[in-house]
Amino acid sequence: MGFSVVSKQLTSTVSPARLFKALVTDSHVLIPKAISGGIQSIEFLEGDGGVGSIRQTNLLDGGKLKYMKHRVDVLDVENLRCKYTLVECDVDFEKLDSVVYDLMFQAAPGGGSVCRMTTTYHGKKGCSLAGEDLKEGKLSVVSLFKAVEEYLIAHPEECA
Secondary structure, three states: OOEEEEEEEEEEOOOHHHHHHHHHHOHHHHHHHHOOOOEEEEEEEEOOOOOOOEEEEEEOOOOOOOEEEEEEEEEEOOOOEEEEEEEEEOOOOOOEEEEEEEEEEEEOOOOOEEEEEEEEEEEOOOOOOOHHHHHHHHHHHHHHHHHHHHHHHHOOOOOO
C-alpha cells in the first residue's frame, strides 16, 4: 500500500482559538451555517466529539458525496491540534483505503493565525496516487477553511 502526504499552510486574520473552535470542537454547529449551500448537517454517531468519536457530515443533494464519516484520533484543545480519519463515505474510492487529516493552529506573527494541515492519503495495494487524484481533496479543504474564515469575520460573536 502506498501513501501520499500533502501539506498546506493557510494564514488568517482570525485568532487560532476561534478557528480551532469553529473547525474542530464546534464544527458540528458552525460549519453547516458557514456552508449552508453544501452541508446539511454534522452529527455525532458515537461519542461527544472527543477522541474516538465518530461524526457524520451530511451533504446536500446534487454533489458527488451524500455523506462522510470521520473518527477523531487526537484532540488536543490546549495545543489547538486535531487529527481525524475519514472512515466511510458513500463514494467508492478506487485507489484509497483511508485519508488522515492532521490540523494545527498557531498564532501568526503580527496577529491572526497559521493553520498547518497535513493530509495523508493511504492508497490501496498496487495503486499509486498522482497529483490529479489529490487535487479535488486539496481544493475542498481550502474552500472549507476559507468559508469558515469568512463566516467568522462576518460574525465576530461566533466562537468568541
